[in-house]
Amino acid sequence: MLEIKDLHVCVEEDGTEILKGVNLTINEGEVHAIMGPNGSGKSTLSKVVAGHEAYEVTQGDILFEGESILELEADERAHLGLFLAFQYPVEVPGVTNKNLLRQAYNTIAQEQGREELDPLQFEDYAKEKLDLIKMKPEFIERSVNAGFSGGEKKRNEIFQMAVLDPKISFLDETDSGLDIDALKTVANGINQIADDDNAVVMVTHYQRILDYITPDHVHVMIDGEIAKSGDKDLAIKLEEQGYDWLIEPATASVNGEQQ
Amino acid sequence: MSETEALESMVGGEYKYGFTTDVEYEDFPKGINEDIIREISRRKDEPEWVLEFRLEAFEKWKQMEEPDWPNVEYEKPNFDEIQYYSSTKKKDGKKPESLDEVDDQILETYEKLGIPLEEQKQLQGVAVDAVFDSESIFTTFKEKLAEAGVIFCSISEAIQDHPELVKEYMGSVVPKGDNFYAALNSAVFSDGSFVYVPEDTVCPMDLSTYFRINNMQSGQFERTLIICEDNSHVSYLEGCTAPMYQENQLHAAVVELVALEDAEIKYSTIQNWYSGDEEGQGGIFNFVTKRGHCRGDNSKISWTQVETGSAITWKYPSVIMQGDGSIGEFFSVAVTNNRQQADTGTKMIHVGKDTKSTIISKGISAGESDNSYRGLVKISPRAENAQNYSVCDSMLIGQTCGAHTFPYIESANPTAKVExxxxxxxxxxxxxxxxxxxxxxxxxxxxxxxxxxxxxxxQELPMEFAVEADKLLGIKLEGSVG
Structure with missing residues (x-):
């Protein structure tokens, strides 16, 4: 479904290279986890796939269902069924969750040639999805993320994912800042959304969320490259041993705490 | 055309109201002096007291200086180069009695603006007074309103047909020497709307005036007067557009509202005058005095404005809350883009006891524009338990625009609560x-x-206006993030 080929990316403003040749293939029905220390480029990778303008692709390609998406704007990529759950969800005061999502849902539906929903149909549809993250119906009447707690913001991202029903979702540190109950709820929601026709890529620091969502593939990103790939056992090993055994001595010092 | 479609075409697209209507104007000399004022009054066939009102205002104006305290910069208009009266040639020299007598070109203009005047196409549920340069062209639904006892006509007609009302109220809220531009308006005012709602009457439909400046050399000096007797209610809307000219044009209006006991006036504006091009060339100078007087107890005056146009805006719709328990409200969205400058806000003057005012101001600046909120909340010594609540929010789009807030609070009563x-x-x-x-x-x-x-x-705007105002904001800011 998504194929990332030898992807090199730098920050547009100052030319700092962040991704240095990433290769990754994600198929339908798969759950991937991308792990790695701070500053290794995990978050950048998901933003670049989503089409963030602050980054420039200097080499390589990103193919979605066989077609390059590098020339597409962020909204056009969303129309294809690409979703990013933000690490820091943005507040939009005065715009209700319901309004934002209905507009988003209908825009995407229109682009994909699916039926649009009127406000009443949408409300019913959205309320079903609320159960996935165990939120009350009032949640959709609140302004997008405005005054939300950290945990509510993360839940809201997963709620939006459920509503928009994307083909592939990048979840950027969705687990950080969640207490254990919230983590279980969110993980449970993600498990229900994931099926044979879509794919989920979790970007995370910790193995914790992987106790609840079992990845098919685990990748470790070090200094802008995928240093190692494996199955869920790799995540467990990382939890026990940290990243040091994967970092070559020459790059270890550079990598310290870049964020 | 449905109301929504009509309004949609009114605000849709880029500035598409920039066209010019090719009509023949009566000759009228440029500049301002006593003879000019006498000539305006003569052409309008006004009674002596109106001429006196004008001449007194002119005397005051001559003594006054153009204010320079607003946070805007522009080249001061040359008052000798402005044509103060601009009237199109009439078939027999009189104001048309029916639409058949209105110049086809002007009818077409309003049709293009989305305000068709022909009976079968008229907007439903809204009575429209169409003002073209210095004259009211036509007022719809006059008869239907008259059945309810509501008078809705141009101020020129009101002077002829209801002189006692105009004499009593005109200048009673905004005195002729109130400020530089109000004095100028009082001297040369051309046309505008007049509304009178009798006691115990809810006006059966929304009233609206559509102002159009067409003549390149002329200014527009309209005057609007709305009077609501005891326990009556009216909702009034105004819309404004102008052609795109290289030169700036002056629009100096005066609006006076009078609410008697338990009366309520809701006044909504969507201002979309031509705002000049990206380099700041051309556009309207919008220097307007709008003031409401809550004269009776428990009366209410509410201003809602969506200001998107004009090169320079200088406007402070105000409420004097004299009656005990009266309420003043000001809800404003002011958008500036490119080189536009706006200095706008309100004055809430609490005179009576238990008076309440609310100010919600939202300023949005983009491009290289400057957007200032300026507001005064004044609590007089006898305004026991007066309350004011103000919110002034600014939003910046891009790095090169400016937002400023100048709130003034003067409280002379310790029981007052101002937030x-x-x-x-x-x-x-x-x-x-x-x-x-x-x-x-x-x-x-x-x-x-x-x-x-x-x-x-x-959400304070009448429904159809709200939908369109929303679109207008979108259009206004299109492409404003580089």
Missing amino acids: HEASTSRVGEDQIFYLQQRGMDEDDAISLIVNGFCKEVL
């Missing part, structure tokens, strides 16, 4: 990226963010 909140935010790339990631294009994203920001004001 003021202010905030400034910037539409960030992160916000736009977030919404784009959810499938919206950049313009829709900005529109949504701005709409959310202005929500409390837009």
Whole structure:
């Protein structure tokens, strides 16, 4: 479904290279986890796939269902069924969750040639999805993320994912800042959304969320490259041993705490 | 054409009201002096007391200086180069009695503006007074309103047909020497709307005036007067557009509202005068005095404005709350883009006991524009338990625009309660990226963010206007994030 080929990316403003040749293939029905220390480029990778303008692709390609998406704007990529759950969800005061999502849902539906929903149909549809993250119906009447707690913001991202029903979702540190109950709820929601026709890529620091969502593939990103790939056992090993055994001595010092 | 479609075409697209109507004007000399004022009055066939009103105002104006305290910069108009009266040639020299007598070109103009005047096409549920340069062209639904006892006509007609009302109220809220531009208006005012709602009457439909400046050399000096007797109610809307000219044109209006006991006036404006080009060439100078007087107890005056046009805006719709328990409200969205400058806000003057005022101001600046909120809350010594609540929020789009807030509070009564909140935010790339990631294009994203920001004001507008104001904001800010 998504194929990332030898992807090199730098920050547009100052030319700092962040991704240095990433290769990754994600198929339908798969759950991937991308792990790695701070500053290794995990978050950048998901933003670049989503089409963030602050980054420039200097080499390589990103193919979605066989077609390059590098020339597409962020909204056009969303129309294809690409979703990013933000690490820091943005507040939009005065715009209700319901309004934002209905507009988003209908825009995407229109682009994909699916039926649009009127406000009443949408409300019913959205309320079903609320159960996935165990939120009350009032949640959709609140302004997008405005005054939300950290945990509510993360839940809201997963709620939006459920509503928009994307083909592939990048979840950027969705687990950080969640207490254990919230983590279980969110993980449970993600498990229900994931099926044979879509794919989920979790970007995370910790193995914790992987106790609840079992990845098919685990990748470790070090200094802008995928240093190692494996199955869920790799995540467990990382939890026990940290990243040091994967970092070559020459790059270890550079990598310290870049964020 | 349905009302919504009509309004849609009124605000849709880029500035598409910039066209000029090719009509023949009566000759009228440029400049301002006593003879000019006498000539305006003569052409309008006014009674002596109106001429006196004008001449007294002119005397005061001559003694006054153009104010320079607003936070705007412009080249002062040359008052000798302005044509103060601009009237199109009439078939027999009189105001048309029926639409058949109105110049086809002018009818077409209003049709293009989305305000068709022909009976079968008229907007339903809204009576329209169409003002073209210095004259009211036509007023719809006059008879239907008359059945309810409501008078809705041009101020010129009111002077002829209801002189006692005009004499009593004109200049009673905004005195002829009130300020430089109000004095100028009082000397040379041309046309505008007049509304009178008798006691115990809810006006059966919304009233609206559509102002159009067409003549390149002329200014527009309209005067509007709305009177609501005891326990009556009216909702009034105004819309404004003008052609795109290289030169600036002056629009100096005076609006006076009078609410007697238990009366309520809701006044909504969508101002979309031509705002000049990207370099700041051309556009309207919008120097307007709007004031409401809550004369009776428990009366209420509410101003809602969506200001998107004009090169320079200088406007402070105000309420004097004299009656005990009266209420003043001001809801404003002011958008500036390119080189536009706006200095706008309100004055809430609490005179009576238990008076309450609310100010919600939302300023949005983009491009290289400057947007200032200036507001005064004044509590007089006898205004026991007066309350004011003000919120002034500014939103910046891009790096080269400015937002300023100048709140003034003068309280002479210790029982008064005044609250003021202010905030400034910037539409960030992160916000736009977030919404784009959810499938919206950049313009829709900005529109949504701005709409959310202005929500409390837009919801005060009559429904159809709110939908269109929302679109207008989107259009106005299209492409404003580079």
